Amino acid sequence: MLTDAAGRIFADLCDKALLDAAERGEFPAALWRALEGNGFHQLAMPDSGGTLADAFALIGLGGRWGVPVPLAEVLLANRWIGGSDRLATIGQVLDGRIVEAPWGRRAHLVLGLDADRSAYVLVARDREAGAPLESGRNMAGEARDALAIPAGAEWVTLTEPAHAYLALARAVAMAGCLGRILDLSLQYANEREQFGRPIARFQAIQHNLAVMAGEVAAAGRAADAAVDALDGDRFELEVAVAKARVGEAAGVVAEIAHQVHGAMGYTHEHQLHHFTRRVWAWRDEYGNETYWQRRLGRHLIRTGADGLWPLLATRG
């Protein structure tokens, strides 16, 4: 139900024009107001009536629509700081600055996670005073900003697995986005005609779409399994699986999608790139496939060869 309401907001507001504008640096104010007005930004807070699982469902839906509001950061920041009606975002501390903060330029509150992700520094941006900030973008054209940490800024210890939550947020968003990429590809293949018929009638196209569908299904299940494991003792293991598997799927799906769309899909005018660039960008954020596969590999070795099957057989 929550996702139905959010889905309607996204369907109404989140069109290609909005994604183009966000890429140009225009913050989607109307969309933010709609989300904030309905309390979605505080869905991950303990007394909101929503659970963390609901929050991840919203993030996944946002991925499907390519929503240019940093849902993961907003939801988690609100959860950790006890709520705010002003835009809050999360970046990482590096060499005395907070970097990679989505829409840092527009945020009132910026949380900077330390290297261990065990604490964050909270920077309240006084935009009138013009605190120094570098505007940047990731590969998808999403705002990724950096700012200095003022002296005396407050550090807060985290009691939740922030690194795993953010990695999972990216995995879930990617899974939603991959589903959208599949839909766009199916639609295109059925509409585009060559040799007197829709290209979807060619077996080579069908095979590729089938591979794509398989990847979307596997990625979706991997991301869902990690959300299912939120309260259990295998959570970080499942996050490793999810982020690694979804990242792999992203590579396959994006490649096939561009192959199916041909030159049309390579244009800025066509909306496909908004989604493929997002999955390419997100798979590198909060740990790429190699990073999480190595962690998983270390875990499996510690488990030992004879413990491998019992581990797999008791996954939820």
Place this chain on the structure above:
Amino acid sequence: MRPTVLQFDRITLPEETEALRVEVRQFLQDNAEHLSRPNSDFTTGHDPAFSRKLGQRGWIGMTWPKRYGGGERSFFDRYVVTEELLAAGAPVSAHWIADRQSGNLILSVGSEAQRERYLPPIARGESYFSIGMSEPNSGSDLASVRTRAERVEGGWLINGTKLWSTDAHRNHFMIALVRTEPPSDNRHAGLSQIIIDLREDGAVIRPIRNMAGGEDFNEVVFEDVLVPEDRVVGEPGNGWQQVTGELAYERSGPERFLSAFRVFVELVRVAAERGDPALRLPSAGSPPTSPRSGACPFPWPGCSNRARARRLKRRWSRRWETISRSCCRRSRASRPTTPSRRCPGSTVSGRRWRTRCCCRPLSRFVAAPGKSSAA
């Protein structure tokens, strides 16, 4: 969201299946002598003694009615038993096809007499079935099979060749897809399924050597092979619907992803023993050292992987030295009049490389210390 067909929900097995899982593991420990060569590739572990033991435990034909020797257990129970056996690499080949599909086919479309005759020995782990579908000219296009069964006095006369029948040289029966009516416009019409007794009916069975040196599958030739009337399974002419139903049993189940599992187990064992350096991380559980993780191939400003940046700077500085020395040697040879000329060098790690010619510094590849925010 995702189309329903691509949405997989979490499945929690019933609690009783967990107890059953423990039972199977105990059984495997008690019968460890059968697992001397653990291999989840279920086509290669043919062990009638093991199959009989499983049958005695009631773990073959688990879902069938009790009056046919089955256990009337759930498909979840069967799933747990089969996946534990496969994960352990137990030798299940002998009874596998009979349990997985042939018995289910007979149960669903066979006559009562056929059920009573064929199912109990399968459930006991004593009777083994092979598949008679593919032919030399019919693989993916299964409907094009040409083996024919002609109604004659005394039964059906069969002529043709079946191919890739796993263990036909060791099993008791085959269920063959045959053409019982001439081909027509409807290529799926006129097919039937018929039970062949591989030891008694007179089919000629030739094992085929595979590329790994094993002999599991076979060519089975029928030359005027007569089988009794009561061997047709289900309705004559309804073979296509029946065989596609049978194939649904064949092409599902955990064997489809567990058949390489033992290889994975041994990989983990080897990796643990050898201490693969690729698996070492800076510290257990630490987040990636750069916000966008993965290898940073060049020491661009902003790269926070300091150790790597330093290594790369050293490598480029050695190359710069090599290039500058070689080009300066050439230059000195051709321009002997400017011994005091010096090249603008590039400052790398505090050292200044000077040359006696106008080599262009490769500064675009090497970040001077202090300019990179990572250094």
